[in-house]
Amino acid sequence: MDPLSLSASAAGLLSLAIEVTKILTSYTSAVKSAPQDASELNTKILALGHILEKLVEILRIDHDAGTGGGTSFDEQSVLRSVMSACQEHIAAVYKRVAKLHSTDKVSSLVERMVWPLKKDEC
Numbered sequence: 001m002d003p004l005s006l007s008a009s010a011a012g013l014l015s016l017a018i019e020v021t022k023i024l025t026s027y028t029s030a031v032k033s034a035p036q037d038a039s040e041l042n043t044k045i046l047a048l049g050h051i052l053e054k055l056v057e058i059l060r061i062d063h064d065a066g067t068g069g070g071t072s073f074d075e076q077s078v079l080r081s082v083m084s085a086c087q088e089h090i091a092a093v094y095k096r097v098a099k100l101h102s103t104d105k106v107s108s109l110v111e112r113m114v115w116p117l118k119k120d121e122c
Contacts, residue, residue: 001080007059013087014052020094021045023101041093048086 001009024042 017049
């Protein structure tokens with residue numbers, strides 16, 4: 001996988017992380033008794049988002065400047081493995097918290113009463 005493809009993958013992961021952050025922010029501000037875990041998870045995902053923004057920026061600059069030197073990130077690449085693992089975890093978190101952002105007022109209220117993740121999952 002070339003740096004540009006990896007940066008596109010990082011950008012996709014970044015957008016998913018941003019969406020999870022929005023949902024968690026909305027949840028923690030709407031529910032006064034929101035678990036501390038939700039706030040901590042939100043902070044961690046915000047930090048991950050910042051790191052991903054920098055990674056995308058660096059990979060794109062290197063690719064545009066031609067300093068990537070033909071770098072390719074194969075299946076055994078640590079960076080690619082970490083990106084893949086992060087993407088799987090963030091997608092799983094998104095799947096679990098997406099129901100907190102429902103447009104249906106009644107089901108949204110019911111879902112917001114129960115935090116969908118256990119402490120160890122956070």
